[in-house]
Amino acid sequence: MDFRLSEEQLAFQAHCHRFAEEVMRPAAAKHDRDQSVPWEVIKQAREWDLHGLELLQKMATDSEGLLGVMYAEELHWGCAGIALAISASSLAAAGIASSGTPEQIGRWVPECYGLGDEIKIGAYAVTEAGAGSDVKSLRTTAKRDGDEWVINGTKVFISNGGIADVNVVVATVDPELGHRGQASFIVPKGTPGLSMGKKEDKLGIRASQTAEVVLEDCRVPLDHLLGGMDKLERKLERARTGQSGGASNALATFEVTRPLVGASALGIAQAAYDWTLDWLEGREYEGEPLVDQQRVQQVLADVATELDAARLLVWRAAWMGRNGVPMTAGQGSMSKLKAGDVAMWATTALMDLVGPEASLTDHPLEKFFRDAKIYQLFEGTAQIQRLVISRMQVTERRRRLDEAAEVLADVAAAQNGKVGRAAQATVAGAAS
Numbered sequence: 338m339d340f341r342l343s344e345e346q347l348a349f350q351a352h353c354h355r356f357a358e359e360v361m362r363p364a365a366a367k368h369d370r371d372q373s374v375p376w377e378v379i380k381q382a383r384e385w386d387l388h389g390l391e392l393l394q395k396m397a398t399d400s401e402g403l404l405g406v407m408y409a410e411e412l413h414w415g416c417a418g419i420a421l422a423i424s425a426s427s428l429a430a431a432g433i434a435s436s437g438t439p440e441q442i443g444r445w446v447p448e449c450y451g452l453g454d455e456i457k458i459g460a461y462a463v464t465e466a467g468a469g470s471d472v473k474s475l476r477t478t479a480k481r482d483g484d485e486w487v488i489n490g491t492k493v494f495i496s497n498g499g500i501a502d503v504n505v506v507v508a509t510v511d512p513e514l515g516h517r518g519q520a521s522f523i524v525p526k527g528t529p530g531l532s533m534g535k536k537e538d539k540l541g542i543r544a545s546q547t548a549e550v551v552l553e554d555c556r557v558p559l560d561h562l563l564g565g566m567d568k569l570e571r572k573l574e575r576a577r578t579g580q581s582g583g584a585s586n587a588l589a590t591f592e593v594t595r596p597l598v599g600a601s602a603l604g605i606a607q608a609a610y611d612w613t614l615d616w617l618e619g620r621e622y623e624g625e626p627l628v629d630q631q632r633v634q635q636v637l638a639d640v641a642t643e644l645d646a647a648r649l650l651v652w653r654a655a656w657m658g659r660n661g662v663p664m665t666a667g668q669g670s671m672s673k674l675k676a677g678d679v680a681m682w683a684t685t686a687l688m689d690l691v692g693p694e695a696s697l698t699d700h701p702l703e704k705f706f707r708d709a710k711i712y713q714l715f716e717g718t719a720q721i722q723r724l725v726i727s728r729m730q731v732t733e734r735r736r737r738l739d740e741a742a743e744v745l746a747d748v749a750a751a752q753n754g755k756v757g758r759a760a761q762a763t764v765a766g767a768a769s
């Protein structure tokens with residue numbers, strides 16, 4: 338195991354950090370105050386090679402999978418709201434990449450970013466009132482009508498909702514089948530019946546637009562069904578005949594994407610820690626430097642340790658995801674859970690350290706504190722992460738116990754002169 342970063346990783350991390358410091362930080366307060374979309378920063382991200390298809394390709398070349406989490410952490414260090422405005426399109430792109438045919442991926446993923454100087458954005462619309470954690474209860478329907486799908490429903494809390502060029506909408510084609518009766522559809526901007534509902538006024542990440550997406554008799558061509566008709570029919574047939582389906586695939590996909598969300602939370606916590614260290618430097622209380630006071634040292638040590646613990650979980654999960662190591666013990670969810678909790682706890686502890694002035698509306702810690710909260714609430718709440726982790730832990734333990742029992746049975750059979758498969762392998766291994 339080698340914990341040192343490569344030259345390329347270090348250079349990419351430094352480039353992201355410079356963008357966060359020089360471009361994002363100066364724009365952060367205005368977009369936070371106005372809840373405005375930071376188009377000019379998104380454009381500059383493109384110029385810095387930090388937005389778009391080429392960036393995706395670059396990240397795909399990293400065999401350790403760390404460039405993605407470094408990017409998320411550094412940009413969220415700059416401003417979490419702007420960072421989400423820059424990167425929310427990736428949710429839509431990931432939805433297309435995980436469900437679409439190669440032709441659909443080639444056609445629609447570029448539409449989530451735009452090419453050349455053109456900036457486009459995407460939205461991934463799943464959540465509805467009463468169906469977020471409980472995703473099987475979605476009520477948005479998609480019904481086939483000749484050569485078209487007709488979609489009806491209202492999505493809530495959608496990042497880039499109402500302004501996206503491409504919406505990936507998850508709808509039910511057979512409500513009785515729960516999540517197995519659902520499919521994803523491309524609904525491009527300008528489709529008749531597609532509109533923006535209520536734009537939310539939020540506590541944090543205010544530079545990222547969150548709004549309802551309303552679909553009223555929205556008609557899209559048949560080829561806008563991601564994965565295509567044959568795949569959907571096979572999936573529905575499996576569900577109707579009680580065969581096992583793709584629930585575990587969805588869980589596996591979430592395990593791979595959650596470290597990115599964890600890294601985002603980590604960026605906010607690191608920003609709060611860095612700001613506090615700067616603030617402490619040179620400050621004294623009754624003639625003693627604040628950094629030498631034990632009450633201060635206790636907090637700094639705990640924050641630094643928690644940050645590193647969360648980062649190690651995030652990097653491990655990112656590495657496992659990239660290298661195809663199954664996260665059967667919930668390692669992806671652990672990374673998001675820990676980083677989200679650390680972000681909320683650390684921003685609170687650092688505010689307490691600095692005192693009441695940190696609660697004023699133009700104070701950096703006040704913004705980090707507001708931005709941190711959402712990481713315990715979206716992309717799977719902290720409670721849901723805990724459910725996922727504990728279920729995966731129990732399943733994983735049962736699998737290991739079953740494996741161990743099998744080996745013991747084989748050994749017992751071998752001792753009785755009937756050499757089982759596992760024992761044969763053990764004997765062959767020992768002989769070689």
Ligand SMILES: Cc1cc2nc3c(=O)[nH]c(=O)nc-3n(C[C@H](O)[C@H](O)[C@H](O)COP(=O)(O)OP(=O)(O)OC[C@H]3O[C@@H](n4cnc5c(N)ncnc54)[C@H](O)[C@@H]3O)c2cc1C
Pocket residue numbers: 428460461462463464467468469470471493494495496497539547711714715716717718719720721724
């Ligand atoms: C700013 C923002 C941006 C978002 N962006 C998007 C987006 O781009 N696309 C999208 O589709 N969605 C988006 N969401 C939605 C978000 O992912 C959901 O709100 C979130 O997953 C929670 O789902 P919910 O709203 O149904 O809450 P609920 O599930 O109703 O949660 C309410 C409470 O109940 C708890 N709870 C629920 N079920 C259980 C259980 N079984 N055991 C224990 N506790 C439980 C939850 O943890 C929570 O504390 C966004 C939300 C916000 C606030």
